[in-house]
Amino acid sequence: MNKLTIDDIARDLGISKTTVSRSISGKGRISRKTRRMVLDYIKEHDYTPNPIARGLAQSKTYNIGWVVPGDSENFSLPYFQLTMFGMCEAAQTENYDVLLIMSYDSDISRLENMLRNRKVDGVVLGRTWENDLNIKKLKESGLPFVVIGGTDEPGVVRIDNDHISACSELTSIILMKGASKLAFICGSSAQVVNQTRRTGFIKGLEKCGKEAKDALFYMDCDTSAQIERATDEAIRSGADCVVCADDYIAHSVLVKLSRDGIEVPKDLKIASFYNSALLEHNRPPVTALQYDPRQLGFEAARTLIAMINGEQVQSEKLLGYEVVLKGSTL
Amino acid sequence: MNKLTIDDIARDLGISKTTVSRSISGKGRISRKTRRMVLDYIKEHDYTPNPIARGLAQSKTYNIGWVVPGDSENFSLPYFQLTMFGMCEAAQTENYDVLLIMSYDSDISRLENMLRNRKVDGVVLGRTWENDLNIKKLKESGLPFVVIGGTDEPGVVRIDNDHISACSELTSIILMKGASKLAFICGSSAQVVNQTRRTGFIKGLEKCGKEAKDALFYMDCDTSAQIERATDEAIRSGADCVVCADDYIAHSVLVKLSRDGIEVPKDLKIASFYNSALLEHNRPPVTALQYDPRQLGFEAARTLIAMINGEQVQSEKLLGYEVVLKGSTL
DNA sequence: ACAGCCTGCGCAATCGGTTGTGCATATGAG
DNA sequence: CTCATATGCACAACCGATTGCGCAGGCTGT
Numbered sequence: 001m002n003k004l005t006i007d008d009i010a011r012d013l014g015i016s017k018t019t020v021s022r023s024i025s026g027k028g029r030i031s032r033k034t035r036r037m038v039l040d041y042i043k044e045h046d047y048t049p050n051p052i053a054r055g056l057a058q059s060k061t062y063n064i065g066w067v068v069p070g071d072s073e074n075f076s077l078p079y080f081q082l083t084m085f086g087m088c089e090a091a092q093t094e095n096y097d098v099l100l101i102m103s104y105d106s107d108i109s110r111l112e113n114m115l116r117n118r119k120v121d122g123v124v125l126g127r128t129w130e131n132d133l134n135i136k137k138l139k140e141s142g143l144p145f146v147v148i149g150g151t152d153e154p155g156v157v158r159i160d161n162d163h164i165s166a167c168s169e170l171t172s173i174i175l176m177k178g179a180s181k182l183a184f185i186c187g188s189s190a191q192v193v194n195q196t197r198r199t200g201f202i203k204g205l206e207k208c209g210k211e212a213k214d215a216l217f218y219m220d221c222d223t224s225a226q227i228e229r230a231t232d233e234a235i236r237s238g239a240d241c242v243v244c245a246d247d248y249i250a251h252s253v254l255v256k257l258s259r260d261g262i263e264v265p266k267d268l269k270i271a272s273f274y275n276s277a278l279l280e281h282n283r284p285p286v287t288a289l290q291y292d293p294r295q296l297g298f299e300a301a302r303t304l305i306a307m308i309n310g311e312q313v314q315s316e317k318l319l320g321y322e323v324v325l326k327g328s329t330l
Numbered sequence: 331m332n333k334l335t336i337d338d339i340a341r342d343l344g345i346s347k348t349t350v351s352r353s354i355s356g357k358g359r360i361s362r363k364t365r366r367m368v369l370d371y372i373k374e375h376d377y378t379p380n381p382i383a384r385g386l387a388q389s390k391t392y393n394i395g396w397v398v399p400g401d402s403e404n405f406s407l408p409y410f411q412l413t414m415f416g417m418c419e420a421a422q423t424e425n426y427d428v429l430l431i432m433s434y435d436s437d438i439s440r441l442e443n444m445l446r447n448r449k450v451d452g453v454v455l456g457r458t459w460e461n462d463l464n465i466k467k468l469k470e471s472g473l474p475f476v477v478i479g480g481t482d483e484p485g486v487v488r489i490d491n492d493h494i495s496a497c498s499e500l501t502s503i504i505l506m507k508g509a510s511k512l513a514f515i516c517g518s519s520a521q522v523v524n525q526t527r528r529t530g531f532i533k534g535l536e537k538c539g540k541e542a543k544d545a546l547f548y549m550d551c552d553t554s555a556q557i558e559r560a561t562d563e564a565i566r567s568g569a570d571c572v573v574c575a576d577d578y579i580a581h582s583v584l585v586k587l588s589r590d591g592i593e594v595p596k597d598l599k600i601a602s603f604y605n606s607a608l609l610e611h612n613r614p615p616v617t618a619l620q621y622d623p624r625q626l627g628f629e630a631a632r633t634l635i636a637m638i639n640g641e642q643v644q645s646e647k648l649l650g651y652e653v654v655l656k657g658s659t660l
Numbered sequence: 661a662c663a664g665c666c667t668g669c670g671c672a673a674t675c676g677g678t679t680g681t682g683c684a685t686a687t688g689a690g
Numbered sequence: 691c692t693c694a695t696a697t698g699c700a701c702a703a704c705c706g707a708t709t710g711c712g713c714a715g716g717c718t719g720t
Contacts, residue, residue: 053706102418383676
């Protein structure tokens with residue numbers, strides 16, 4: 001057990017704990033020689049300052065909170081973990097740790113609790129909702145925070161995939177490759193990301209001289225029954241390509257199509273919005289967008305920590321993407 | 331911002347901070363009346379003790395660490411999150427929080443760091459490996475910890491799904507329903523859980539009068555190429571049922587089968603080890619095991635916190651399961 | 661040689677709690 | 691009524707760091 005304290009070091013070295021502390025932080029006026037002596041001692045004896053004590057003195061925790069929705073299981077795409085990994089990476093390089101905060105759509109008591117507890121120096125909001133209570137609460141708390149996703153709330157620092165450009169580009173490419181009547185299927189429209197995808201989708205239509213009314217929209221398809229119904233309707237309405245806002249949706253659609261003997265891409269084309277393992281094995285493979293969730297998480301945490309350190313950060317950062325064309329939209 | 335401290339309360343109430351502290355914790359000798367007064371004040375003014383200060387005084391953090399493998403993406407089944415949710419739930423009820431510790435197979439420096447940092451009071455190890463370095467390190471550190479999964483290491487508290495019984499039961503049911511030559515496909519055999527599943531599988535064979543040599547084993551199938559090769563070989567070797575140790579594997583197999591025009595269950599039966607959304611839409615639906623990862627996480631955290639509190643806990647807890655028979659093994 | 665500044669360091673307060681100890685007062689037994 | 695015990699509370703030390711301030715000694719400029 002590492003019971004070594006700053007007092008022990010001070011005593012051993014015959015100097016004051018002030019000097020030790022300053023040697024470590026490099027903040028005060030300390031001679032080169034003394035500092036080296038302390039640092040050598042620390043290295044040799046494998047000392048790490050007690051973050052709790054340090055936290056108390058500085059009113060800091062060296063933790064960042066990550067608010068994750070506790071009720072959506074379809075968050076289980078690799079996306080989720082990769083974002084998490086990225087955040088941890090970024091946190092680690094700055095000597096921070098990541099604390100989980102489960103939250104539920106309509107119940108922000110977990111977040112409130114955390115805010116009262118002051119166990120984090122800042123918060124990353126992992127997903128945004130229309131009229132998001134978490135955001136309001138965070139703003140009002142004054143704690144630094146960044147959101148991953150979109151929001152209308154002014155003065156909020158956000159990191160996001162460039163969904164609009166991505167979806168727009170994907171859509172127009174599909175159209176240019178010959179599709180003419182597109183169907184758009186997505187999950188809960190209360191999630192900002194789905195609205196954004198829709199916007200991008202429409203922008204893609206417009207780039208090719210079409211309008212929203214030329215396409216079919218199936219919003220709020222959360223269950224596989226809803227997705228299958230949407231698929232049926234789309235086909236009956238003459239769609240020749242289905243654009244899915246989520247790989248789970250695409251997967252449901254594909255299973256249904258294969259059951260009904262509808263061939264991809266001959267009878268119907270299909271594209272999705274993530275390029276996850278879920279669709280990787282499909283034949284034909286599915287055209288999709290490729291984001292970099294790891295970097296998304298990384299940037300979010302990095303930006304948050306910069307804010308905590310009082311640095312100025314840009315209020316919006318959009319990350320790149322790639323349209324990965326595969327057999328499903330030939 | 332909640333700047334209220336215990337001193338403020340003491341001053342306002344005209345009593346000492348000792349009395350306030352004791353009223354809150356209920357530890358010392360405090361009169362009913364005083365205690366009520368303090369608690370009422372606290373409720374009215376929405377006071378929460380500063381966990382950092384409390385931590386410093388008690389050498390506690392009120393955090394538990396969760397070691398999650400940073401390099402396996404196929405950890406992205408709902409399983410992962412549900413376990414996480416369960417842990418958070420349990421932690422919350424005991425006023426603990428969950429801190430993420432990313433670790434990489436061969437690099438336990440993150441864990442070592444955390445142990446030196448003392449930012450957690452205990453650790454949940456989310457996955458175990460053969461000859462697990464993390465476990466050795468944790469034992470040697472003296473910090474309370476529980477593992478989710480199996481281990482040979484003596485004196486380790488473990489929570490696990492009852493994989494052996496589950497796999498054994500699944501296997502024997504499949505055999506009793508008419509399959510005769512089984513193939514077993516799993517991922518990395520360095521993961522204890524895969525060894526355990528294999529053991530259960532063999533036990534199931536033996537219950538039906540067969541032996542391990544009557545079945546086909548394809549271990550360490552981590553990529554889809556390996557899985558497809560295993561599937562091919564299994565079919566060529568006369569297997570009439572494939573048992574997959576993981577839903578991702580089952581998914582790969584299914585995609586391959588449908589590509590090759592092999593019909594389930596007519597030409598080949600298939601069973602899997604989780605009952606995840608990944609296979610839910612498949613036609614026919616896939617026979618699989620149903621565990622309760624949420625409870626798994628819950629029990630792990632609850633047990634760990636009991637250990638932290640110095641309570642005696644049972645060294646092994648196995649959770650229940652259900653064999654969900656569906657069309658893929660008819 | 662002297663005032664003034666810079667440098668290197670230590671003293672002690674502070675962060676916000678917990679806890680061992682001691683001292684009144686209340687309670688009970690004999 | 692007296693002594694022993696129990697009860698209720700406060701004092702002050704402590705957890706392990708950070709930090710404002712002060713002081714001594716060395717350096718500079720005149």
